[in-house]
Amino acid sequence: MRLLGAVGAAAGLVAAATGLARPFPQQAGESPTADRVELGRLLFFDPVLSADGSLSCAHCHRPDRGLGDGRRTALGRGGQPLARNTPTLYNVGFKAKLMWDRRAASLEQQVLLPLFGKEELGADPGRLVARLAAIPRYRALFALAFPDEALSVDTVARSIAAFERTLVSRDSRFDRFAAGDRSALDAAERRGLALFRSLNTRCFECHHLPTFDAPLSMGIGVPSDDPGVGAISGSAGQLGQFGIPTLRNVARTAPYMHDGSLETLDEVIDFYRKGGGRAHGVSAERIHGHVRAFEIGDDEAHDLVAFLHSLTDERARPRVPEQVPSGLPVLENRR
Ligand code: HEC
Numbered sequence: 001m002r003l004l005g006a007v008g009a010a011a012g013l014v015a016a017a018t019g020l021a022r023p024f025p026q027q028a029g030e031s032p033t034a035d036r037v038e039l040g041r042l043l044f045f046d047p048v049l050s051a052d053g054s055l056s057c058a059h060c061h062r063p064d065r066g067l068g069d070g071r072r073t074a075l076g077r078g079g080q081p082l083a084r085n086t087p088t089l090y091n092v093g094f095k096a097k098l099m100w101d102r103r104a105a106s107l108e109q110q111v112l113l114p115l116f117g118k119e120e121l122g123a124d125p126g127r128l129v130a131r132l133a134a135i136p137r138y139r140a141l142f143a144l145a146f147p148d149e150a151l152s153v154d155t156v157a158r159s160i161a162a163f164e165r166t167l168v169s170r171d172s173r174f175d176r177f178a179a180g181d182r183s184a185l186d187a188a189e190r191r192g193l194a195l196f197r198s199l200n201t202r203c204f205e206c207h208h209l210p211t212f213d214a215p216l217s218m219g220i221g222v223p224s225d226d227p228g229v230g231a232i233s234g235s236a237g238q239l240g241q242f243g244i245p246t247l248r249n250v251a252r253t254a255p256y257m258h259d260g261s262l263e264t265l266d267e268v269i270d271f272y273r274k275g276g277g278r279a280h281g282v283s284a285e286r287i288h289g290h291v292r293a294f295e296i297g298d299d300e301a302h303d304l305v306a307f308l309h310s311l312t313d314e315r316a317r318p319r320v321p322e323q324v325p326s327g328l329p330v331l332e333n334r335r
């Protein structure tokens with residue numbers, strides 16, 4: 001046992017020396033308490049948050065779809081398509097800014113966008129609070145979670161944010177490999193990891209370990225009319241830039257990119273190896289210098305995809321409640 005421990009520790013040191021074993025950043029915001037997390041989970045699944053009782057957060061952030069929805073772009077209330085692809089919620093607690101265009105500065109702030117957005121839940125603040133306060137089970141749960149505060153939009157947002165901070169994914173096979181267990185990745189996945197970290201592909205320059213995202217926006221030239229971060233910052237230089245998305249659980253969240261235009265990870269690798277938007281006539285000014293055509297064989301492309309599959313860990317996948325306090329149907333197919 002002692003010997004095994006020493007070998008494990010030595011392998012751990014090797015992994016640390018290669019820069020793989022990096023600590024996760026601290027989560028921003030209030031630490032979640034168990035009562036708030038449970039309340040937040042119920043609210044997340046409860047269509048009572050939507051104006052007409054038809055839609056919940058979980059309709060778009062589905063537990064069986066990596067907390068995305070598997071659609072090219074999201075389907076809003078009444079079935080109209082929205083402009084962007086639904087991102088995963090795994091590890092959102094570690095992000096400094098949220099949304100593809102980074103317009104929300106905290107989870108608490110973000111919740112208000114889908115909650116009151118006309119095309120999404122379309123709630124009205126006063127009516128929502130009155131409706132929740134009229135449901136005895138919610139009254140009791142809010143009193144437990146926020147003993148000194150009245151039920152309000154603020155406590156709704158804080159409990160949902162507390163729930164979201166529990167959606168942590170950091171025990172994938174890659175993580176076990178990074179901690180020193182060499183058998184956690186097979187040969188193809190290890191070759192894929194080396195390619196990911198190579199100056200040839202430069203993937204690691206933007207998708208930083210250990211979260212595989214970065215608190216930055218970049219242009220890679222996905223061809224679309226969406227102005228992205230440029231419309232929020234007002235800076236022409238940021239037109240067509242988007243927040244760098246995480247790659248954790250990426251095998252579960254097809255299709256890809258802010259507009260869902262790439263259907264598979266093979267298509268994503270193909271897009272990058274041809275130089276990103278450069279191959280689609282997107283102006284070079286809108287494409288970061290780290291995105292350049294690179295030569296890799298088809299076998300190597302498959303290795304990269306195999307590596308991306310090793311970033312899957314859905315242990316924090318939320319349980320779907322059998323019923324929610326409003327009594328409305330949970331995750332029922334929408335019209
Ligand atoms: C109609 C589908 C839909 C519903 C309902 C919905 N979302 Fe989203 N969610 C999206 C889309 C699409 C985006 C990306 C929007 C953008 O970037 O402009 C998103 C983005 C997010 C993000 C940012 C993730 C990141 O990495 O930046 C969070 C957090 C989030 N949603 C949480 C929620 C919560 C909480 C609810 C319920 C209050 C909710 N969503 C309801 C579709 C939806």
Ligand code: HEC
Pocket residue numbers: 196201202203204205206207217218219220221222242243244245246247250253255256257258259268269272288289290291304
């Ligand atoms: C210059 C920074 C940069 C580099 C280098 C880079 N990426 Fe990205 N990546 C991004 C940005 C920004 C997006 C989102 C772009 C968009 O939606 O228009 C993205 C999106 C993705 C997505 C889609 C994720 C999702 O949830 O939709 C995958 C997969 C991906 N990158 C993998 C890679 C791989 C593999 C490499 C190396 C071949 C790589 N990236 C290199 C910045 C970068």
